[in-house]
Amino acid sequence: MAQGFDALPEPLRPIAKPRAYTPHVHPIPNPPSQTLIDCGVYVEGHRLSGKYTYAAALSKVREIELAEHEAFVWIGLHEPDESQMQDVAEVFGLHPLAVEDAVVAHQRPKLERYDETLFLVLKTVNYVPHESVVLAREIVETGEVMVFVGKDFVITIRHGGHGGLSEVRKRMDADPEQLRLGPYAVMHAIADYVVDKYTEVTRLMECDIDAIEEVAFSPGRKLDVEPIYLLKREVVELRRCVNPLSAAFQRMQTEDKDLISKEVRRYLRDVADHQMAAADQIASYDDMLNSLVQAALARVGMQQNSDMRKMSAWAGIIAVPTMVAAIYGMNFHFMPELNWTWGYPGVMAAMTGACLFLYFQFRKRNWL
DSSP, rough: OOOGGGGOOGGOOOOOOOGGGGOOOOOOOOOOOSEEEEEEEETTTEEEOOOOHHHHHHHHHHHHHHHOEEEEEEEEESSSOOOHHHHHHHHHHHOHHHHHHHHHHHOOOOOEEEEEEEEEEEEEEEEESSSOTOOOOOSSHHHHHHEOOOOEEEEEEEEESSOOOOOHHHHHHOOOOTTOOOOOOOHHHHHHHHHHHHHHHHHHHHHHHHHHEEEEHHHHOOHHHHHOOOOOOOOOHHHHHHTTHHHHHHHHTTTTTTSOOOHHHHHHHHHHHHHHHHHHHHHHHHHHHHHHHHHHHHHHHHHHHHHHHHHHHHHHHHHHHHHHHHHTOOOOOOOOTTOOTTTHHHHHHHHHHHHHHHHHHHHHTOOO
Protein backbone atom coordinates (compact mmCIF):
# COMPACT_ATOMS: atom_id res chain seq x y z
CA MET A 1 0.00 0.00 0.00
CA ALA A 2 1.17 3.56 -0.66
CA GLN A 3 2.49 5.29 2.44
CA GLY A 4 1.77 8.80 1.08
CA PHE A 5 3.81 11.51 2.67
CA ASP A 6 4.45 9.31 5.71
CA ALA A 7 7.33 7.91 3.58
CA LEU A 8 8.90 11.35 3.31
CA PRO A 9 11.51 12.66 5.75
CA GLU A 10 10.08 14.66 8.66
CA PRO A 11 10.86 18.17 7.24
CA LEU A 12 9.08 17.32 3.97
CA ARG A 13 5.73 16.32 5.43
CA PRO A 14 2.96 18.89 4.89
CA ILE A 15 1.97 20.63 8.10
CA ALA A 16 -1.67 21.33 7.33
CA LYS A 17 -4.25 18.86 6.08
CA PRO A 18 -1.88 15.95 5.50
CA ARG A 19 -4.70 13.66 4.37
CA ALA A 20 -5.65 16.03 1.54
CA TYR A 21 -2.40 15.19 -0.24
CA THR A 22 -2.48 11.45 0.22
CA PRO A 23 -1.77 9.99 -3.24
CA HIS A 24 -4.50 7.91 -4.80
CA VAL A 25 -2.05 5.94 -6.95
CA HIS A 26 -0.70 2.83 -5.29
CA PRO A 27 2.77 1.49 -6.08
CA ILE A 28 2.53 -1.69 -8.06
CA PRO A 29 5.32 -4.04 -9.05
CA ASN A 30 7.06 -3.54 -12.34
CA PRO A 31 5.97 -5.92 -15.08
CA PRO A 32 8.41 -8.73 -15.78
CA SER A 33 10.51 -7.05 -18.44
CA GLN A 34 14.19 -6.76 -19.12
CA THR A 35 13.63 -3.39 -20.76
CA LEU A 36 12.61 -1.44 -17.66
CA ILE A 37 15.77 -1.46 -15.53
CA ASP A 38 14.65 0.88 -12.77
CA CYS A 39 11.92 3.36 -11.93
CA GLY A 40 12.23 5.69 -8.97
CA VAL A 41 10.29 8.60 -7.53
CA TYR A 42 12.37 11.37 -5.98
CA VAL A 43 10.97 14.00 -3.63
CA GLU A 44 13.13 16.85 -2.29
CA GLY A 45 16.28 14.86 -3.06
CA HIS A 46 15.13 11.58 -1.50
CA ARG A 47 13.95 8.45 -3.23
CA LEU A 48 10.63 7.03 -2.08
CA SER A 49 10.47 3.37 -1.19
CA GLY A 50 8.42 0.98 -3.24
CA LYS A 51 8.25 -0.14 -6.85
CA TYR A 52 6.31 1.65 -9.56
CA THR A 53 5.42 1.41 -13.19
CA TYR A 54 6.36 4.57 -15.04
CA ALA A 55 2.71 5.61 -15.38
CA ALA A 56 2.09 5.17 -11.66
CA ALA A 57 5.35 6.95 -10.84
CA LEU A 58 4.47 9.98 -12.95
CA SER A 59 0.97 10.17 -11.43
CA LYS A 60 2.48 10.05 -7.96
CA VAL A 61 4.94 12.82 -8.85
CA ARG A 62 2.16 15.03 -10.17
CA GLU A 63 0.16 14.55 -6.98
CA ILE A 64 3.18 15.31 -4.81
CA GLU A 65 3.78 18.50 -6.80
CA LEU A 66 0.30 19.65 -5.81
CA ALA A 67 1.61 19.74 -2.24
CA GLU A 68 4.29 22.16 -3.44
CA HIS A 69 7.09 19.68 -3.09
CA GLU A 70 9.76 19.27 -5.74
CA ALA A 71 9.49 15.79 -7.22
CA PHE A 72 10.42 13.91 -10.36
CA VAL A 73 10.55 10.39 -11.72
CA TRP A 74 13.67 8.74 -13.12
CA ILE A 75 13.23 5.64 -15.25
CA GLY A 76 15.93 3.59 -16.96
CA LEU A 77 15.32 1.51 -20.10
CA HIS A 78 17.58 -0.87 -21.97
CA GLU A 79 17.10 -1.27 -25.72
CA PRO A 80 13.30 -0.84 -25.81
CA ASP A 81 11.42 -1.80 -28.94
CA GLU A 82 9.03 0.48 -30.81
CA SER A 83 5.87 -0.56 -28.95
CA GLN A 84 7.51 -0.12 -25.56
CA MET A 85 8.78 3.33 -26.49
CA GLN A 86 5.34 4.29 -27.77
CA ASP A 87 3.89 3.44 -24.36
CA VAL A 88 6.51 5.58 -22.65
CA ALA A 89 5.95 8.40 -25.14
CA GLU A 90 2.20 8.44 -24.47
CA VAL A 91 2.73 8.67 -20.72
CA PHE A 92 5.39 11.38 -20.79
CA GLY A 93 4.33 13.24 -23.94
CA LEU A 94 7.54 12.66 -25.91
CA HIS A 95 7.92 13.90 -29.47
CA PRO A 96 7.61 11.17 -32.15
CA LEU A 97 10.87 12.19 -33.86
CA ALA A 98 12.81 11.80 -30.64
CA VAL A 99 11.10 8.49 -29.94
CA GLU A 100 12.12 7.22 -33.37
CA ASP A 101 15.74 8.18 -32.70
CA ALA A 102 15.61 6.43 -29.34
CA VAL A 103 14.46 3.16 -30.90
CA VAL A 104 16.69 3.14 -33.99
CA ALA A 105 19.86 4.16 -32.10
CA HIS A 106 23.16 4.67 -33.97
CA GLN A 107 22.68 8.40 -33.58
CA ARG A 108 25.30 11.09 -33.65
CA PRO A 109 25.84 12.79 -30.27
CA LYS A 110 23.48 15.75 -30.18
CA LEU A 111 21.08 17.86 -28.16
CA GLU A 112 17.54 18.51 -29.38
CA ARG A 113 14.74 20.49 -27.80
CA TYR A 114 11.08 19.62 -28.19
CA ASP A 115 9.00 22.27 -26.43
CA GLU A 116 9.88 21.87 -22.73
CA THR A 117 11.75 18.59 -23.15
CA LEU A 118 15.45 18.15 -23.93
CA PHE A 119 16.69 15.08 -25.79
CA LEU A 120 20.41 14.38 -25.29
CA VAL A 121 22.27 11.64 -27.16
CA LEU A 122 25.60 10.48 -25.72
CA LYS A 123 27.96 7.87 -27.13
CA THR A 124 29.42 5.60 -24.46
CA VAL A 125 32.84 4.00 -24.79
CA ASN A 126 34.51 1.05 -23.11
CA TYR A 127 38.14 -0.09 -23.28
CA VAL A 128 38.52 -3.74 -24.33
CA PRO A 129 41.40 -5.36 -22.38
CA HIS A 130 44.03 -7.14 -24.51
CA GLU A 131 47.49 -8.57 -24.04
CA SER A 132 49.03 -6.78 -27.00
CA VAL A 133 47.82 -4.26 -29.53
CA VAL A 134 49.36 -6.46 -32.23
CA LEU A 135 46.99 -9.31 -31.31
CA ALA A 136 43.96 -7.13 -30.60
CA ARG A 137 40.96 -7.05 -32.92
CA GLU A 138 39.09 -4.32 -31.05
CA ILE A 139 40.29 -1.76 -28.55
CA VAL A 140 37.26 0.47 -27.98
CA GLU A 141 33.64 -0.63 -28.06
CA THR A 142 30.87 1.94 -28.23
CA GLY A 143 27.26 2.20 -27.16
CA GLU A 144 24.64 4.89 -26.67
CA VAL A 145 22.80 6.58 -23.86
CA MET A 146 19.80 8.77 -24.68
CA VAL A 147 18.30 11.07 -22.09
CA PHE A 148 14.87 12.70 -22.12
CA VAL A 149 14.63 15.46 -19.54
CA GLY A 150 11.42 17.29 -18.68
CA LYS A 151 10.13 19.38 -15.83
CA ASP A 152 9.41 16.38 -13.62
CA PHE A 153 10.95 13.35 -15.31
CA VAL A 154 14.19 11.85 -16.57
CA ILE A 155 14.17 8.93 -19.00
CA THR A 156 17.44 7.19 -19.82
CA ILE A 157 17.62 4.72 -22.70
CA ARG A 158 20.73 2.61 -23.07
CA HIS A 159 21.89 0.72 -26.16
CA GLY A 160 24.80 -1.68 -26.02
CA GLY A 161 26.19 -4.22 -23.59
CA HIS A 162 28.12 -1.69 -21.51
CA GLY A 163 27.56 1.82 -20.20
CA GLY A 164 25.14 0.88 -17.40
CA LEU A 165 24.05 3.80 -15.24
CA SER A 166 23.62 1.95 -11.95
CA GLU A 167 26.74 3.66 -10.57
CA VAL A 168 25.29 7.06 -11.44
CA ARG A 169 21.99 6.27 -9.73
CA LYS A 170 23.73 4.99 -6.59
CA ARG A 171 25.91 8.07 -6.44
CA MET A 172 22.93 10.37 -6.92
CA ASP A 173 20.83 8.49 -4.35
CA ALA A 174 23.62 9.11 -1.85
CA ASP A 175 23.70 12.85 -2.64
CA PRO A 176 20.31 14.43 -1.85
CA GLU A 177 21.71 17.93 -2.32
CA GLN A 178 22.36 17.21 -5.98
CA LEU A 179 19.01 15.52 -6.45
CA ARG A 180 17.26 18.59 -5.05
CA LEU A 181 18.46 20.45 -8.14
CA GLY A 182 15.95 18.45 -10.16
CA PRO A 183 15.95 16.32 -13.31
CA TYR A 184 18.64 18.39 -15.05
CA ALA A 185 21.04 17.54 -12.24
CA VAL A 186 20.53 13.88 -13.21
CA MET A 187 21.30 14.80 -16.82
CA HIS A 188 24.53 16.45 -15.63
CA ALA A 189 25.49 13.36 -13.61
CA ILE A 190 24.98 11.10 -16.64
CA ALA A 191 26.96 13.41 -18.92
CA ASP A 192 29.73 13.66 -16.32
CA TYR A 193 29.89 9.86 -16.04
CA VAL A 194 30.11 9.41 -19.82
CA VAL A 195 32.76 12.11 -20.25
CA ASP A 196 34.82 10.62 -17.41
CA LYS A 197 34.78 7.37 -19.37
CA TYR A 198 36.20 9.25 -22.36
CA THR A 199 39.10 10.43 -20.22
CA GLU A 200 39.67 6.94 -18.82
CA VAL A 201 39.66 5.27 -22.23
CA THR A 202 41.99 7.86 -23.79
CA ARG A 203 44.42 7.36 -20.90
CA LEU A 204 44.43 3.59 -21.44
CA MET A 205 44.87 3.98 -25.19
CA GLU A 206 47.97 6.07 -24.57
CA CYS A 207 49.78 2.91 -23.39
CA ASP A 208 48.97 1.18 -26.70
CA ILE A 209 50.16 4.16 -28.74
CA ASP A 210 53.38 4.38 -26.70
CA ALA A 211 54.05 0.67 -27.33
CA ILE A 212 53.63 1.10 -31.08
CA GLU A 213 55.73 4.25 -31.05
CA GLU A 214 58.55 2.41 -29.30
CA VAL A 215 58.55 -0.29 -31.98
CA ALA A 216 58.32 2.24 -34.79
CA PHE A 217 61.46 4.11 -33.75
CA SER A 218 63.52 1.21 -32.44
CA PRO A 219 66.30 0.11 -34.81
CA GLY A 220 66.29 -3.44 -36.03
CA ARG A 221 62.68 -4.20 -35.02
CA LYS A 222 60.08 -5.18 -37.54
CA LEU A 223 57.07 -2.87 -37.63
CA ASP A 224 53.65 -4.07 -38.73
CA VAL A 225 51.39 -1.35 -40.10
CA GLU A 226 48.13 -3.15 -39.21
CA PRO A 227 48.16 -2.31 -35.46
CA ILE A 228 48.68 1.35 -36.33
CA TYR A 229 45.68 1.30 -38.65
CA LEU A 230 43.66 -0.43 -35.89
CA LEU A 231 44.54 2.32 -33.42
CA LYS A 232 43.81 4.93 -36.06
CA ARG A 233 40.34 3.45 -36.59
CA GLU A 234 39.64 3.42 -32.85
CA VAL A 235 40.81 7.02 -32.45
CA VAL A 236 38.52 8.08 -35.28
CA GLU A 237 35.63 6.31 -33.52
CA LEU A 238 36.47 8.11 -30.28
CA ARG A 239 36.60 11.43 -32.09
CA ARG A 240 33.10 10.83 -33.47
CA CYS A 241 31.88 10.19 -29.93
CA VAL A 242 33.51 13.17 -28.24
CA ASN A 243 33.75 16.09 -30.66
CA PRO A 244 30.02 16.64 -31.42
CA LEU A 245 29.32 17.15 -27.72
CA SER A 246 31.00 20.56 -27.82
CA ALA A 247 28.02 22.01 -29.66
CA ALA A 248 25.57 20.28 -27.30
CA PHE A 249 27.20 21.72 -24.16
CA GLN A 250 27.37 25.14 -25.79
CA ARG A 251 23.63 25.05 -26.45
CA MET A 252 22.95 24.18 -22.81
CA GLN A 253 24.70 27.40 -21.76
CA THR A 254 22.98 29.66 -24.29
CA GLU A 255 19.80 28.49 -26.00
CA ASP A 256 18.41 26.23 -23.27
CA LYS A 257 19.32 28.18 -20.15
CA ASP A 258 15.64 28.94 -19.55
CA LEU A 259 15.15 25.25 -18.74
CA ILE A 260 18.39 24.58 -16.85
CA SER A 261 19.07 26.35 -13.57
CA LYS A 262 22.15 28.49 -13.09
CA GLU A 263 23.64 26.05 -10.57
CA VAL A 264 23.30 23.06 -12.92
CA ARG A 265 24.81 25.09 -15.76
CA ARG A 266 27.87 25.66 -13.58
CA TYR A 267 28.30 21.89 -13.22
CA LEU A 268 27.74 21.41 -16.94
CA ARG A 269 30.53 23.90 -17.71
CA ASP A 270 32.90 21.70 -15.73
CA VAL A 271 31.82 18.66 -17.76
CA ALA A 272 32.33 20.66 -20.95
CA ASP A 273 35.90 21.45 -19.85
CA HIS A 274 36.60 17.75 -19.34
CA GLN A 275 35.06 16.98 -22.72
CA MET A 276 37.29 19.55 -24.43
CA ALA A 277 40.35 18.12 -22.68
CA ALA A 278 39.44 14.63 -23.92
CA ALA A 279 38.86 15.99 -27.44
CA ASP A 280 42.27 17.69 -27.44
CA GLN A 281 43.93 14.49 -26.24
CA ILE A 282 42.23 12.47 -28.97
CA ALA A 283 43.33 15.03 -31.58
CA SER A 284 46.93 14.68 -30.38
CA TYR A 285 46.64 10.88 -30.65
CA ASP A 286 45.36 11.30 -34.19
CA ASP A 287 48.35 13.45 -35.14
CA MET A 288 50.73 11.02 -33.46
CA LEU A 289 49.26 8.05 -35.33
CA ASN A 290 49.52 9.95 -38.60
CA SER A 291 53.23 10.39 -37.85
CA LEU A 292 53.55 6.70 -37.02
CA VAL A 293 51.86 5.76 -40.28
CA GLN A 294 54.32 7.95 -42.18
CA ALA A 295 57.21 6.44 -40.23
CA ALA A 296 55.96 2.92 -40.91
CA LEU A 297 55.57 3.63 -44.62
CA ALA A 298 59.07 5.15 -44.68
CA ARG A 299 60.48 2.02 -43.03
CA VAL A 300 58.64 -0.14 -45.54
CA GLY A 301 60.12 1.93 -48.36
CA MET A 302 63.62 1.62 -46.88
CA GLN A 303 63.15 -2.11 -46.50
CA GLN A 304 62.03 -2.37 -50.12
CA ASN A 305 65.09 -0.40 -51.24
CA SER A 306 67.32 -2.72 -49.23
CA ASP A 307 65.64 -5.76 -50.76
CA MET A 308 66.03 -4.32 -54.24
CA ARG A 309 69.75 -3.74 -53.66
CA LYS A 310 70.19 -7.32 -52.52
CA MET A 311 68.30 -8.61 -55.53
CA SER A 312 70.34 -6.39 -57.84
CA ALA A 313 73.59 -7.56 -56.24
CA TRP A 314 72.72 -11.23 -56.66
CA ALA A 315 71.57 -10.58 -60.19
CA GLY A 316 74.96 -8.96 -60.95
CA ILE A 317 76.81 -11.93 -59.49
CA ILE A 318 74.72 -14.46 -61.41
CA ALA A 319 75.14 -12.47 -64.63
CA VAL A 320 78.86 -13.39 -64.88
CA PRO A 321 78.51 -17.22 -65.11
CA THR A 322 75.33 -16.76 -67.14
CA MET A 323 77.22 -14.73 -69.75
CA VAL A 324 80.15 -17.20 -69.93
CA ALA A 325 77.81 -20.19 -70.12
CA ALA A 326 75.82 -18.46 -72.85
CA ILE A 327 78.92 -17.86 -74.92
CA TYR A 328 80.23 -21.41 -74.61
CA GLY A 329 76.76 -22.78 -75.15
CA MET A 330 76.90 -21.65 -78.79
CA ASN A 331 77.21 -24.52 -81.26
CA PHE A 332 80.23 -23.30 -83.20
CA HIS A 333 83.03 -25.75 -84.04
CA PHE A 334 85.91 -23.30 -84.25
CA MET A 335 85.79 -21.60 -80.86
CA PRO A 336 88.85 -20.59 -78.76
CA GLU A 337 89.91 -22.85 -75.91
CA LEU A 338 87.60 -25.70 -76.92
CA ASN A 339 90.50 -28.10 -77.37
CA TRP A 340 92.54 -26.94 -74.36
CA THR A 341 93.15 -29.56 -71.68
CA TRP A 342 92.68 -26.99 -68.90
CA GLY A 343 90.00 -25.00 -70.71
CA TYR A 344 87.04 -26.18 -68.61
CA PRO A 345 88.78 -25.88 -65.20
CA GLY A 346 90.14 -22.49 -66.26
CA VAL A 347 86.75 -21.15 -67.23
CA MET A 348 85.17 -22.44 -63.99
CA ALA A 349 87.94 -20.88 -61.93
CA ALA A 350 87.53 -17.56 -63.76
CA MET A 351 83.76 -17.57 -63.18
CA THR A 352 84.17 -18.46 -59.50
CA GLY A 353 86.80 -15.79 -59.01
CA ALA A 354 84.66 -13.13 -60.67
CA CYS A 355 81.62 -14.09 -58.58
CA LEU A 356 83.60 -14.00 -55.33
CA PHE A 357 85.09 -10.63 -56.25
CA LEU A 358 81.63 -9.17 -56.88
CA TYR A 359 80.24 -10.74 -53.71
CA PHE A 360 82.86 -9.16 -51.44
CA GLN A 361 82.49 -5.82 -53.20
CA PHE A 362 78.76 -5.82 -52.59
CA ARG A 363 79.28 -6.86 -48.95
CA LYS A 364 81.74 -4.02 -48.51
CA ARG A 365 79.10 -1.54 -49.65
CA ASN A 366 76.38 -3.16 -47.48
CA TRP A 367 74.36 -4.37 -50.44
CA LEU A 368 74.45 -7.92 -49.12
